[in-house]
Amino acid sequence: MKASDLFVRCLESEGVDYIFGIPGEENADMMMSLLTSKIQFILTRHEQSAAFMADVYGRLTKKVGVCLATLGPGATNLTTGIANANMDRSKVLAITGQTSVNSLHKESHQNMDVITMFKPITKWNWSIRSTDSIPEVIRRSFKISLEEKVGATHIELPQDIAKMNSDILPITPTETLRSPANMFLIKKAVQLILNAKKPLILVGNGCIRENATFYVRKLVELTGICSMNTFMAKGVISDKSPRHLQTIGIKEADHALLAMKESDLVIAIGYDLVEYSPKFWNHSLDKKILHIDFTPAETDTYYPPTVEIAADIELSIDLILSELEKEKQRDPGITCFPFRDIPELFKKIKTEVSHKISEYKEDTSYPIKPEKLVTTVRKILGYRDIVLSDVGVHKLWISKIYNTYFPNTCIIPNGFCSMGFSLPGAIAAQIVHPEKNIVSMCGDGAFLMNVQELETAVRLKLPIIIVVWVDEEYGLIALKQKMEFGKTGFTKFSNPDFVKLAESFGATGFKVNSTKEFEHIFEKATHATGGPIVIAVNVDYSRNAILLNDEYCDLPGK
Secondary structure, eight states, rough: HHHHHHHHHHHHHHHHOOEEEEOGGGGGGHHHHHTTTSSEEEEEEEEHHHHHHHHHHHHHSOOOOEEEOOOOEEEHHHHHHHHHHHHHHHEEEEEEEOOOOGGGOOHHHTTOOHHHHHHSSSSSEEEEEOOOHHHHHHHHHHHHHHHOOOOEEEEEEEEHHHBBOOOOOOOOOOOOOOOOOOHHHHHHHHHHHHHHHHEEEEEEGGGGGGTTTHHHHHHHHHOOOOEOOGGGGGGGGOOTTTTEEOOOOTTTTHHHHHHHOOOOOOEEESTTTTSGGGGGHHHHHTOOOEEEEOOOOOOTTTTSSSEESSSSSSHHHHHHHHHHHHHHOTTTTOOSSSSSSOOOHHHHHHHHHHHHHTOOOOOSSSOOOOOOOOOHHHHHHHOOOOEEESSSHHHHHHHHHSSOOOOSHHHHHHHOTTTOOHHHHHOOOOOOOOOHHHHEEEEEEHHSTTTTTTHHHHHHTTTOEEEEEEEEEOOOHHHHHHHSSSOSOOBBOOOHHHHHHHHHTTOHHHEESSSHHHHHHHHHHOOOOOOEEEEEEEEEEEGGGGOOOOEEEEEEEE
């Protein structure tokens, strides 16, 4: 068959349902092949958005998200979204077109070395030079993308190769099972736990994937060990858990960090150092560390595991729990399993965290306080509805204030941290979960970076809700500048009329004038159908200094 047809048949064999992207001259054969495919092509308004959509699709499914662009500027536009997916450990395949092979050795229109450009932001990439290699290249790219740690891959298809023919058939994927952990290491891990006085479980991004959530929750419940999560692991442990100290990750000041410093054993499960450096919680190198992840630990001065278990997270935790039970049966004198008493400092921190979340839930002042905005959204949404945070100071408020009860219901990009993520991400989330309310929370800076995707949402009739936090400033940068220099520089800007902007795309827009009005409009938006809703709300960012303050509010001193 024709090479572009073979390429599409191979994608179908991998279970691809959607491709997000923009057609170009050099991928025209691929577009024609997609016309007769069961794969749905989602036309976006920018290639970066296509990559973000594929990223979120990969996070919310067990499949690889796929995005497509042409050569040159189409490929370069993909790079930010692909880098974001790769560093956030999201399963994505980027497909780019290319000029004919006989033009690659010389200066030609839009010709550049896309393969070299994508190498540092993908796990693997390749340029197809033979039609017969297409099934192998595609199977390999999917396999590598899905291998832990999952990430992005990239395939380039030159336009002359796409027109050739091949007799080769697609390769059918086979299921692979991970091996269990070494029992010698499991026994060492169990002794670490039994000898610890103040252990803490640090839940990382790896626990979101492969259904590890059930076993991590089981570990917390059966051992009684207190836990906390990174930004990208929100919801693995429910914020309702009395032993869960919620989110860590604001390095300047963090109540969860106070608990971490007090602990003598950190059980790091699926922990990604890219999110939060161990230097902030193990600066004195005085902690024992139990590393449990799909892959070996990253080499870091401040992260030297005492025991390192690189195996399937679910199987490893199950074996640890079984061995703990055996130890208790052998020695009835073991009283630390389960840990019945919560350390006093941990109790105090849990009380303080809960206090900070609920402190302003009844406040009606305007501009709205960040705490009030987040708690209002939380109150109205269902437990399994999905909030996607963009990047900015609002991300810190969401990570600390938004109570999360299930994994992948609060998605925060925190590896590469690219602005402009949440609007296109919300589009993909609504495609995956049409039955849920999908909310994009973004600052006015981030919103305008991919605002053109409002047209995509309107065209697809997706009822996503976009809450724009308005302060006419790059708030997170201003906060950092004030903290270091005592003043800000070049962070202010002006905004368009968000209502008219939304309406010009065919969406519905609201400009909030009071805190009570925000609650009313947001509640109404959750019942809307047929298209996106933009809600612009002025936010009192004078509250931002609290994010960098670990003092206790109305509790006794530290």
